Amino acid sequence: MRYVSFLKNGATHVGVREGQQLRVLGAFTMEQLLRDGVDLNAFALERHSGEMIDVDAITFLPPLSRPPKIICIGLNFADHTAESNFVQPDYPTIFLRVHTSLVAHDAPIVKPRLSDSLDYEGEIAVVMKKGGRYIGKDDALDYVAGYSLFNDGSVREYQFKTPQWTVGKNFDATGAFGPELVTPDELPEGVRGLRLETLLNGKVVQSANTEDMVFDVASLISITSEAITLEPGDVIVSGTPSGIGWAREPQLFMKGGDTCEVRVEGLGVLRNRIVDETPVA
Known part of the structure; x- marks a missing residue:
């Protein structure tokens, strides 16, 4: 469905x-x-x-507009870790998003007036149908309600102001989520073997296969639940591949008038135009 x-x-x-x-x-x-x-x-x-x-x-609207938790995974593709000049961690890099950062398919992503470094990150979102703690990896996929697409819009200048990424990942209206919640029976188990691509103004800027994820979906659920009790409706955003604008030479960022798309086989296309934030009167 x-x-x-x-x-x-x-x-x-x-x-x-x-x-x-x-x-x-x-x-x-x-x-x-x-x-x-x-x-x-x-x-x-x-x-x-x-x-x-x-x-x-x-x-x-986003598939869920006020999820109990939005748990994001960084550095989950080795090529993205390398382009970001990090050493590949042996434990998932976890940070949180807030619901006020979410926007729907066909809604505008807002480039904040404070920065010109709004970057794209195409990802797959995992939505939980039931919760728990210490979920075993072998059982983890039974906890999934479905999958969706996510653009983890990142204000890089603010992301790297401190060792914690929270601010740069949570500007209002920068996290696109949708267009659909696709139930697992419509997709390969654990969304393995799917092509993930991000396009900026029609040009492919990210392209990878979900087989290349360092931590697969079952592992992310199991490892996260060792520390955090997962709940129905929680969203796990599973990480982006290489090709981000921050790592390019010259750098490539989203700006007002652009269109960004994230697409994955079986999950459709998440499309958003970029608009400049309206100055406060």
């Missing part, structure tokens, strides 16, 4: 995409469905007679 969160009559609704149409399931959020332990495949089948609307007519 391909779940979509969207606005309808001013309220959040959830639907299931069927080609170029969307079957409306109701006025609730993905957070509510996951918190209630709903079987997403069965739930969609039960509501097979819902209203149909054109996908082009909707305003997308």
Whole structure:
């Protein structure tokens, strides 16, 4: 199933995409469905007679607008670690995002007026359907509700102001998330063997295979849960490959008027235009 969160009559609704149409399931959020332990495949089948609307007519929301936690993984592709002049760690590099940094598919990513170093990072997001602590690697994929796309927009100047990356990774409206939450049965196990690409103004700037991740999805869930109790609706953003603008010569950053896309086989295309932040009056 391909779940979509969207606005309808001013309220959040959830639907299931069927080609170029969307079957409306109701006025609730993905957070509510996951918190209630709903079987997403069965739930969609039960509501097979819902209203149909054109996908082009909707305003997308992030699959989850207020996840309990957004756990991001850095340095999870060795080529990206090398271009960033880090030594490859033997433990996942974990940092957090906040929900106010999220934007939906087809919504603008906002380049802050404080910096010209807004960079792209195409990634796959993993959404948890149930939680726990000390989740075994062999069982970890049973905890996944689905997968989505993420652009971990990073304000590099602020990311590297301190040893902690938090500020540069959390400017408002810099983390694009969507367009759909795709259930695991639609994809290879653990999203292995998929091509991940980022395009800036139609040019491929990142291209890698998920087989190249240092820590696969099951490992990320298991290792993270050793320290942090995972909850339904938590999002794990699994890392970006090489090709970031910061590491290029000359450097390449997103600016107002640009369009950035992240695409992965089976997960579709996450597309956002870049706009300059409006100065405060």
